[in-house]
Amino acid sequence: MEAWRTAIVDARDGEIRIRGNDVTSLMTERTFTDTVFLLHRARLPADQERAMLDAILSAVADHGSGAPSCAAARLAISGNRASVSAAVAAGILTIGDEHGGAGSGCMEMIAAGVERARRESLTFEECASRIVGEHRAIGKRVAGFGHRVHTDDPRTPVLFDLAARNGLAGDGIRLIKAMHAAVSAQVKPMTINVDGSMAAVLYDMGFQPVFARLLFIIGRVAGLTAEVMEELDRERPMRIRVPVVYDGEGGSTPSESE
Amino acid sequence: MEAWRTAIVDARDGEIRIRGNDVTSLMTERTFTDTVFLLHRARLPADQERAMLDAILSAVADHGSGAPSCAAARLAISGNRASVSAAVAAGILTIGDEHGGAGSGCMEMIAAGVERARRESLTFEECASRIVGEHRAIGKRVAGFGHRVHTDDPRTPVLFDLAARNGLAGDGIRLIKAMHAAVSAQVKPMTINVDGSMAAVLYDMGFQPVFARLLFIIGRVAGLTAEVMEELDRERPMRIRVPVVYDGEGGSTPSESE
């Protein structure tokens, strides 16, 4: 088998280097968030950059046991008590465009919008208005807006304030704020949700779009492990019963699943 | 990299052989259930053996959308609409000792019990009585008995009848029936569930214990794919809301997850 190439980790007897940094110095002199940044950017972060990642990771760590990712992890450990790895994985598998993963699509939209404003000499307000109009024309939701629970997502202003204070606010945040106005005018008032605000911040920090979803996963895993531990501590196996109504051939009746 | 060894499949340009059988002859002359048997036993089944596997696979394919495996698959596709692989995998991850996987432990218990009856010159009734007593003494449930929904699991007598008709009933079925009597006498009346009856049948057919869980997975996957397809066809993304009550620091209140 041809050897795999990597520029991430070099390990040999007695030594582990991550992106050229000895792991023992990372352990003693750096935070885990520094290591997260280093792994994905191939350099250590400035203090301001670390502060932003810390804020995003805590923002997405958990949103309640009934969130699809948390609920799936609990269902898995309830039926398969022996494997916490399986339960955490089940939770991660629920993360996609509809849950936790909208940030990547939103970053792509922001990147395309900033480029378009430059190319077509549009103000961000004009550009945002057109993007929203085009979404409406094809009946597509604009990624990064609206939330099942929050009228105003409390995490968004915190991320924008932090970015401003840390000198990291740029075109991404400017554009999504313009889009917020356009969405509110053309569709209805909708909060910039945490997917949208983290997408804008990560764009301004120079990350690739795929990183938004990856960073959500890193943060959420800490919530999933806590949910799994609580389920093991507090609940009996197979305690979960989902109410089901059968409405297929032969009538509509409450049904009992195993 | 050292080459991996396998005795399952040999593939090369224009030819695929499974356990020495050309896949094209399997496709035209055999059923999928034959291929399942062949893959795990390295020979094709007799008609009676195929009939037993067919019965078990249909028996466990699905037990309703609220079963942990089915519910987890639906949660996953609801949040991560793009990946049916991820949803099916999430469903499989819920399968363990508590859900769908008890058959393997039950087969180990049966194998040990049959061996013990022989070694200690016990009747199966005596042996079953001791095993149940020993479980009671350490407060452990006897695998293969009881069901959340069924007072009498309707799949169990069908499997036993089929095994008898096909000439495949042996010590496994004899022992689990003796255990059924012992459980009912010493604990309370409890049905032999499908995990228990399939364990007895698979033991009598000469399978390894791990195969009980693997066969459950093969059968259940067909249910999971159907559940995923129905969720995609009939429901909107992120429709699932699990009711949650927060009872931690600061009081007990209904909570809303994302």
Added chain:
Amino acid sequence: MEAWRTAIVDARDGEIRIRGNDVTSLMTERTFTDTVFLLHRARLPADQERAMLDAILSAVADHGSGAPSCAAARLAISGNRASVSAAVAAGILTIGDEHGGAGSGCMEMIAAGVERARRESLTFEECASRIVGEHRAIGKRVAGFGHRVHTDDPRTPVLFDLAARNGLAGDGIRLIKAMHAAVSAQVKPMTINVDGSMAAVLYDMGFQPVFARLLFIIGRVAGLTAEVMEELDRERPMRIRVPVVYDGEGGSTPSESE
């Protein structure tokens, strides 16, 4: 929590009905492949339909231990010896557009092509030629053609012959054959692979595109469970070593992973 609706399974004490069929009659009178068909089509198959599903399921069950799905399952059970559910799930997670999942995209292409031929009054040859030309123009591969191992995929003619013999060959097979000629003329000679031939057959049988990937998963799971069982039987834990070369900061050197 609002009850979930389903038309697949109705279960209650002593009774399990799949699409209105009592599971005990499926167990005794039908094959597992019938149950697979029933779960996804809400009716039992004709003999010809069952024969096609059996052929497809055996065709995709396994293609060697080094296939990504099989290799991932083996890696998982090698590191996480206790959970066969986790290993099978890891195998399924490798299935996507590039591995095992091309059939769904191919079915969508076939459905659109058949509809376009009708709408634009094109022969299938004309339609196929345009579709291939359009793929070339944007540098996109045509789904369903070419194979890493097979110059001529041996499973494809078998599926087409079976479909003809069973009276199930229709526009799907006609169109993909026309595409085969167009690909060979415009690009290079390439086999219709099993993803392409199963897509054509499933289209002619009236299935939805998503079913192609789901059916691949059902078939492949039987191979994954056999691969997992062989790894457990024949190999020691953590035996797998992937050779790695580090080519990042600080030079290019062979590296040793844990």
Added chain:
Amino acid sequence: MEAWRTAIVDARDGEIRIRGNDVTSLMTERTFTDTVFLLHRARLPADQERAMLDAILSAVADHGSGAPSCAAARLAISGNRASVSAAVAAGILTIGDEHGGAGSGCMEMIAAGVERARRESLTFEECASRIVGEHRAIGKRVAGFGHRVHTDDPRTPVLFDLAARNGLAGDGIRLIKAMHAAVSAQVKPMTINVDGSMAAVLYDMGFQPVFARLLFIIGRVAGLTAEVMEELDRERPMRIRVPVVYDGEGGSTPSESE
């Protein structure tokens, strides 16, 4: 459906509280590692406690692309290019007793050993000697010792030094050091690996055994996301080929998997 109970997160319109702490204050005043601690211990850490978690999380984040978890994630994204969630989950599924998960078993052994020393009035040296002897008698490996790559795991002395400097070293570290001497005397010289050293440290910090595996997962996920991103950036789909030799019925020959 009966509401689920949780003491982790309380979310409602405009507010998210984790263990009673407003998420916005965690975002601005705390690190992600604080949030990890908070989620699992229901209180914020002291500086010394945070430093230990940071060190452990960086220690286990990645150990090279060929580690089973990293290799499985790469295999998955190579075949299923569209789903980073699926790839990260595949990586997690390889984590078990043999890979990454030994810390939990090691913590249980430490907890039992400390208790036993107290109960039987043994010195830690005597207790360690007996434990190692008992493992040898039943041919069982002692969890937490030995490493495929490292003669001396470079992470272990760093963790022990940090624990000492932070005033968190206790019976766990004392016992595992005694066991190290016993293993070296009775079996052969073997390093305390990172699973063993983190187990000792986490025991001394008052964590439950299951947390060792959960914490490994949290740290490793950051490596998995980086491995997945590099595979997407640098490699073509389906590039991975595992060499396979077929040694089943009909002879021993190199085989080609799909």
